[in-house]
Amino acid sequence: MTASFEPAPLLRHPDAQTIFANLWRPRPGPPVNRVRWELDDGDFLDLDRAAGPGPDAPVAVLCHGLEGSSTAPYVRGLARALVARGLAVVALNFRTCSGVPNRLPRSYHSGETTDLGEVVRRLVVERPSRAVVVAGFSLGGNVVTKWLGEHGEGLAPQVRGGAAISVPFDLGACQRRVDGPGRIMWIYRERFMRRLRRKAALKARQFPGLLDAAALARATTFGEYDELVTAPTHGFASRDDYYRRSSAGRFLAGIRRPYLAVSAADDPLVPAESLPVAAAEANPAVRLLVTPHGGHTGFVDGTPLRPGFWAERIVADFLAGIAGATSGRP
DSSP states (O other), X not given: OBOOOXXXXXXXXHHHHHHHHHHSSOOOOOOOEEEEEEOTTSOEEEEEEEOOSSTTSOEEEEEOOTXXXXXXXXXXXXXXXXXXXXOEEEEEOOXXXXXXXXXXXXXXXXXXXXXXXXXHHHHHHHOTTSOEEEEEETXXXXXXXXXXXXXXXXXXXTEEEEEEESOOSSHXXXXXXXXXXXXXXXXXXXXXXXXXXXXXXXXXXXXXXXXXXXXXXXXXXXXHHIXXXXXXXXXXXXXXXXXXXXXXXXXXXXXXXXXXEEEETTOSSSOGGGSOHHHXXXXXXEEEEEESSOTTTTOEEEOSXXXXXXXXXXXXXXXXXXXXXXXXXX
């Protein structure tokens, strides 16, 4: 399904949308309280919590993208929009992403959904009377989509549904795109790879023998990193096994709660042909909005001097609707 989005003047190009939204998006979000939840496996999760208008206000759990965090501008932007619509927010930091190294050899990846599930479980136990919704960006959108599809009708009744922006529905196709030729792809790739290599090197020192540190230092592509780190650390036979088992597209058929995905046909990191249009159309619970323009987690409208963020508004309205939010703050 196509959707109406008009990019801001001078920001029609997908790279302009992607880069502008990352570098010049207004950063202030709602006031938050950082909390740490200890886990049964000996690790922990750091979360930023923003209060709603009352204790029974619906709560949205937000999941950031690759090497992002709860303080990423896009997370803060959606959090601000949700609080304005009467929801509380819990922004999850995936393991290693809160600024503090986690304690175990494992980290996070596109298909790791147990931490999201644990956050939702604890929120339900904490206050069973409120609705819960989930949302994610890019890698976090893959996590949200996969989690909803994995559990289907088995989700707690408090979970009303979810939304995602710029989901890499086919991880293998996205890896091949990002690892492809061209200077702009090198810029995108290296921005993430520097951080990933640094974190993996820390894991190698923390757990001797866990990783091939020499090979890791030479890794320059996502394919190499996932073969050297993601797959062996998290129990996959290979990077291709990881991509196949973790890609959100194969889980769309299992979604049974209202779900909205917003994607751009010109996304520089997610090939348009990898978007699961047929699978989305086959499931009445799923709505896939595909805009001609928007880049990757961009969707900047308005003007460059007074930018708006269309996808945040669409997702915030959708989540508020399915959560039954009735009021925002003055």
